Amino acid sequence: MDQQGENPDEVNARGYWHANLRLLGILMSIWFLASFGAGILFRPFLDQFTIGGFPLGFWFAQQGSIYVFIALIFFYTWKMHRIDREHGVDDD
Numbered sequence: 827m828d829q830q831g832e833n834p835d836e837v838n839a840r841g842y843w844h845a846n847l848r849l850l851g852i853l854m855s856i857w858f859l860a861s862f863g864a865g866i867l868f869r870p871f872l873d874q875f876t877i878g879g880f881p882l883g884f885w886f887a888q889q890g891s892i893y894v895f896i897a898l899i900f901f902y903t904w905k906m907h908r909i910d911r912e913h914g915v916d917d918d
Contacts (some may be wrong), residue, residue: 842913849905853898861891 864872869883877885910916 838913842909842915845909845913846906849902849909853902857891857895857898860886860894865891 865883865887869881869887872883872886873881875882880888882890907916
């Protein structure tokens with residue numbers, strides 16, 4: 827128990843979940859901006875640029891958001907492994 831009467835394991839668990847939820851919030855915001863933002867909200871602006879002969883807004887709506895999502899999955903696994911090690915809950 828620490829000075830405030832909290833179990834150190836509870837403090838560590840709270841820190842772990844706070845870090846996990848913060849990471850999820852950031853990554854979900856990025857995915858929202860890439861899929862809904864770039865594919866729908868910002869499409870008129872992005873359509874003035876092209877990738878492979880297609881307007882950029884169309885490209886994000888059809889393929890770009892999927893690529894961003896896959897990159898976010900890899901980043902999430904890498905970052906969660908680091909968070910797991912910091913809080914002593916890794917499998918290694």
